[in-house]
Amino acid sequence: MGLKILKGNRVIVMFILLILSSLHFNNAYGQSDSLQKVLDKAGSDTAKVRILILAAQKESTTDPERVAEYASMALNLSRKINYPLGIGKSYYWMGCAAYTNQTLDKSHNYFLKAATIFDSLHDYKMLARANKGIGNVMEVEHGYKNAVEYYNKAKAGFMSIKDTTQAIYTDVAIVGDLAAMNLLDSSIKYSLHTVLPIARKYKNDVIISQLLTNIGIAYSASGNDKKALEYQLEALPYFEKANNVSNFAIAYQGISETYFGLKDIKNAEKYALLSDSLYGKIKSVRGTADMSAPFRVIINT
Numbered sequence: 471m472g473l474k475i476l477k478g479n480r481v482i483v484m485f486i487l488l489i490l491s492s493l494h495f496n497n498a499y500g501q502s503d504s505l506q507k508v509l510d511k512a513g514s515d516t517a518k519v520r521i522l523i524l525a526a527q528k529e530s531t532t533d534p535e536r537v538a539e540y541a542s543m544a545l546n547l548s549r550k551i552n553y554p555l556g557i558g559k560s561y562y563w564m565g566c567a568a569y570t571n572q573t574l575d576k577s578h579n580y581f582l583k584a585a586t587i588f589d590s591l592h593d594y595k596m597l598a599r600a601n602k603g604i605g606n607v608m609e610v611e612h613g614y615k616n617a618v619e620y621y622n623k624a625k626a627g628f629m630s631i632k633d634t635t636q637a638i639y640t641d642v643a644i645v646g647d648l649a650a651m652n653l654l655d656s657s658i659k660y661s662l663h664t665v666l667p668i669a670r671k672y673k674n675d676v677i678i679s680q681l682l683t684n685i686g687i688a689y690s691a692s693g694n695d696k697k698a699l700e701y702q703l704e705a706l707p708y709f710e711k712a713n714n715v716s717n718f719a720i721a722y723q724g725i726s727e728t729y730f731g732l733k734d735i736k737n738a739e740k741y742a743l744l745s746d747s748l749y750g751k752i753k754s755v756r757g758t759a760d761m762s763a764p765f766r767v768i769i770n771t
Contacts, residue, residue, distance in 0.1 A: 505540075519544050519556040526563040538567035558587035558596060565603050569610075578607045598627025602640055614647040621647070634668070638677050641665040645684055654692045661685050679708035683721050686728065695731040702728060719748035 505525055512518045522544035529536045541563035548556030565580030585600035605620035621644045628637040645665060648657035661681050669677040682705035690698035702725045709718045722745035729738035 515551045519548050523559045534567040534570040537563055558584050562600055574607050594627050595631050598624045614650045618644055618647045649688050654688045657688045675708045675711040679705045679712055690728055695728050699728045715748055719745050
């Protein structure tokens with residue numbers, strides 16, 4: 471009997487992945503109706519919680535309101551059946567939704583609750599993600615020192631489960647916060663001696679391009695425009711490989727500003743025009759974009 475139930479739950483989880491892949495092509499009523507049908511077939515409350523968590527995760531990049539809705543449903547059901555992992559994951563996704571909506575106090579609170587539960591369960595993967603979420607919130611609130619503290623906790627967690635990719639992404643956030651605290655030498659050294667060698671080893675073009683540009687920005691902020699330009703130009707081939715138009719536009723803008731600082735007006739104008747043309751493409755594709763954000767990368771997963 472137990473084996474049959476387990477097998478049935480696996481089938482339902484696989485089924486929900488197929489259903490969720492098409493949910494966002496329907497209207498809101500269609501999504502809710504499709505999800506409810508899957509929940510009705512779930513069998514156990516634990517399976518229903520898992521489905522709701524998967525649904526929240528599926529919507530995490532497109533619809534924070536729906537993420538909050540599904541996570542709240544999962545939380546209520548998890549409390550009812552005393553399912554700690556479900557409670558922790560519900561709080562985590564509620565934190566992500568609140569972060570996206572910039573209700574930072576709520577987000578911080580949800581992530582803290584999630585982290586406490588994951589710590590008690592020795593779930594180091596989710597604990598690392600929750601700590602990273604707390605770091606993200608603190609960074610937006612300009613609490614860079616505290617953000618670095620939680621990013622270091624997250625990095626240690628990712629390293630303990632051998633998730634090198636997430637550890638590197640977290641390192642990039644640390645680099646940005648060190649620069650934001652005006653610890654420019656520390657930011658440059660941490661980039662060059664700790665993060666960049668690992669990114670090169672794993673051939674992560676996205677991280678390499680961002681790190682090289684961040685190093686350039688730090689050198690420029692410290693008054694060394696010549697050294698800044700060296701790293702900014704080195705980053706360009708990696709941006710091309712990564713094919714990230716948004717970051718490419720910001721990189722061109724930085725290069726233009728550096729050339730201007732070097733009094734090379736011809737090249738400053740050249741890269742300013744390239745940057746403007748890419749910004750135009752971003753706006754035409756995405757509708758609106760926040761171009762005031764600092765060029766530091768915070769990856770939320």
